[in-house]
Amino acid sequence: MNVAIRYAADSDIGCSRENNEDSGYAGARLIAVADGMGGYAGGEVASSTVIGSLRSLDGDARDVDELVGSLGRAVAEANEKLRIVREERPDLSRMGTTLTAMLWSGHSVALAHIGDSRGYLLRDGELFQMTQDHTMDELLKSEAEQAGGTADPAETSRLSHVLYRVLDGREDREPDLKLREAKLGDRYLLCSDGLSGPVDAQRIYEILTAEADPVRAVQRLIETARDNGGPDNITAVVADVVEADHITDPETALTVGAAGQA
Structure with a gap:
């Protein structure tokens, strides 16, 4: 049985930011989310650069291998x-971005x-987080578990938003x-x-199971945030x-956030 994906994507500035440093993409073979950082303009440039570069993957099918x-x-x-x-723009030396992306070929996906940023899978009525945050608190928890102990809650709370791995050139x-x-x-969610x-x-x-339409699911998720x-x-x-037969017309690829305005 041939399969395809039916997708939706959107990005919102939120309630506290002055600009949108996120970028997202959804197409027939590629979905991706990038969350930029690095001060004024830096995050927008970083996330849009990475999403713009990856878009070329959304073309012909690739061999699973x-x-x-x-x-x-x-x-x-x-x-x-x-x-x-970064070399051309010294003012952007602090920029960087997260990236979570999936590339499809039939039933196989990289x-x-x-x-x-995160990737979730809703399968058979259960929600799974497919990705592990590259934050210092998660690193400390992992190291403590490997040593047979537990990390200091105060320390992990303080470091919960400190990233130790990003794309930054x-x-x-x-x-x-x-x-x-x-x-x-x-059903897959990247966010x-x-x-x-x-x-x-x-x-x-609850939202992913209640909203059958991907467009409405995305809207509800953003509204709730x-x-x-x-x-x-x-x-x-x-x-x-x-099933691929259920998509009668090719869906238009979507580019949202900073990359959609670049």
Whole structure:
């Protein structure tokens, strides 16, 4: 059985920010979210540069054996573009961006992740977080668990938003890369922490299960984040795995946030 994805994407400035540093993309073979950082203009440039670079992946189908390698190379090329921008624009030397992206080929999908944007999977009535935040608190918790102990809650709380891995044009910025198998009926959510921060996993689950239409699901998620204070930019991409025959007309690729205005 041939499968395809039906998708929706949107980005919102939130309730507290003066500009939108998030970028997102959704197309027939690629979905991605990037959350930029780095002061005035830096975050917008970083996220839009990376999303703009990755868009070239949303073309012809790739062999499954090449899927992870193709996505990994594309992320490396995007990071190299950030290096070039930083050299040309010293005022953007502090810029960087998270990235969570999925590249599809039939039932197979490659997942790339760096930073604290997130990827969720809703399958058979259960919600799973596919990605691990690259924040200092998660690193401390992991190290403590490996040592057979627990991390200091006060210390982890203080470091909950401190990233130790992002794309910023420097060397050794390797994303987590995985090959996953998609199933008919799966629903995927990629989002920036402007959504996963103010909206807990239970509420995300409730919205994803209540709203069958991906467009409405994205709208509800963003509305809920805003209702909960909207302290940061909010970006969400929802993709449903459906039978290819159910998509009669090719869907238009969507570019949102800073990349959509670039």
